[in-house]
Amino acid sequence: MIETIGITVLWIFLYGYLIVGSIDFGAGFYSFYAKITKKEHTIRKVIDRYLSPVWEVTNVFLIFFMVGLIGFFPATAYYYGTALLVPGSVALVLLAIRGSFYAFANYGARESNIYLFLYGITGLLIPASLTTVLTISEGGFIAEEGGTVRLLLGELFVNPYSWIVVLLAIVSVLFISASFLTYYAARADDHGAYSLMRNFSLIWSGPTILMSFLVFLTLSTHNPEHFQRMVEESWIFLLSLVTFLAAVWLIYIGKNLGLAFCLVALQYAFAFFGYGATHLPYILYPHITITANVTNAEMGITLIIAFIAGLLLLVPSLFLLMRLFIFNADYVRGSNQLS
């Protein structure tokens, strides 16, 4: 029971990070793109208005997932901690560069191309390195010998599955972000930004679906057991495909863009939860399962209670944030007075 609640909560937060993080990462990239192609005035403004208030919140989703994972499944700290020292540290340095340089560029004094470049490029590298953890969780990349745990970096580098997952992550970031910014630009009545972002959404839609199919294909050889379970639950992935098609259609005809973005979010929700559910009971194949490695009942129940109490605090605050910045038409358009 505790393990089910725990993993569900964690997966929801990771999904939250996937969506808000992608918007943020992709926006960084588009922002840099706008700068070098001198299309600044169209999309930079839109991006800044969304990103400035929420970037710190995005980061907390990731921390929450990590701390929660150790809380509910302490053994993950041991396995992943030992194995991931090098790739984990690289991802951390990238995150650190991105976060601080964002603040420097945004609140600091000078607009600098170097800051923007770092901000844009880390936006693609971070999701690429973070998704490697999902690849590792499929098994085959961690060796346990003589009481120590070791990551087989060489295997990871020559494995087609791991590269396809990286590509999927990058195109997904660009697609999710573009579809959100299309909606946001339309709300802001900024036509230049809107048509640019709409084009980007359409351009990246194809590759996302192609990569998703390739992920299925390569997983079938890499972890046939998991692949088999995914085939058994294929309805959820079909739903994902349907929502994807609907979203692309709406973006194509340029109507109901808010709904279109929600459909994109749903597309990823179906795929992500389908993937997660069929991954169970393993957290790290075949070393850690949610049933064998769940924390003690006392801590588990206390964490769940703390979580519910925390949500009571968070949900209203998040609601306020969204109301003030994202769904407030005046703010989106650039007016400063609160209606």
Added chain:
Amino acid sequence: MIDDPVILSRILTYATLGFHAIFATVGVGIPVYICLSEYIGIKRKDSHYILLAKRWARGYTILVAVGVVTGTIIAFQLSLLWPTFMENAGQLIALPLFMETFAFFFEAIFLGIYLYTWDRFKRPIYHWLLSLPIVLGSTASAFFITSVNGFMNTPRGFIYSEGAFTNIQPLVAMFNPAMPSKVSHVITTAYLTGAFILAAIAAFHILRGKTHVYYKKALHLTMIGCFIFSIATVVNGDISGKFLAAYQPEKLAAAEWHFETEDRATLLLGGILDPDEQEVKFGIRLPYALSILAFNRPTAEVIGLNEFPEEQWPPLFIHYFFNLMVVIGMYLAGVAFVYLVFYYFNRFNSLHPWLLRAIILGAPLAMLSIEAGWIMAEVGRQPWIMRGFLTVAEAATTSGHVLEMLILFSLLYIALGLLVPAILIRLFSKRNAETELEKQHVIL
């Protein structure tokens, strides 16, 4: 040493935590004064205070950004470098770690709103209300993380038998005996350090010849904070000493080079130790003071280091860090006291250049004693990571790549450490207070 993952992990932890501590302390301290200043500004309809709050908030954002990224690093690095410790900590002390993330969430959300809604409310007091969750959130995160650190010093709330933890009580672990003294000391020192940094900035401008009353208001507001929290710091620093005497006597004894258990113990300041003879040369001795610090009674008996097996002794150099912290604590309280006396008795000049210089010096000293305090507290826990249960050597990673990571992160911290001051200086010199004061239309 270059290939010992234990030592390298310790050095890397040291670098990350020492760096994070700077920004975390400022992150806890400064919001208090932003909040106070905006409130005073609204109540007295004085736009100077509003501008103060605005300018402080701007600098604060940059510092918070670095606090957030270094905090993210340390949160992950604890698992990467001390996997065995985190596996145990996950079972025993996950609760405050988990709650800390909620505190971050809360702070992050309202900080985002606060910064972008300065002129968006019809009633300014609504905007001020948004600063309360920031103060609460950052102080709460200090509360929760320090309770984890307290647990490492005095692990409670479980039964350990045959290599397994049973009968786990998360709340007992969280409210461990080290928690009250540690939390209160950490929070008041953060408020103290925040105040001294802001006061030093104001004092610096006045010393450079700026005469606008804006700076005097800034100085006075923050010096009151300095005074209150320096007294509080000395008081709960004393309580921390009593906590050590009762629960971690070996740490106190090592910090005081107190080898033989004896009553009427003397407090030692400075000095040079001959470790073989256990004799101290030079140094200032304050008779009875250690007994008073430890138990409030001049005749009380204080446990000496020789009661403990030598392999469990903490490194003896923590003595100097303890001294440094205590001396600076007295200095800060002294400076704040003198300022207030001068201010309220018109016979003296509370803006005397020497006093201003003393205040400016207070800011780096306060930061130095934050670092000294943590070194004394953390190194003084050696060889344990969870006192009595798990040693640092057992907890460290076995990976062979810690050295490369140490170099990687050191470069990052050096770059950030150079960039942050440069960015802050540029930010504030581009828009100096005088021009902003002139432009400021009255918003009240």
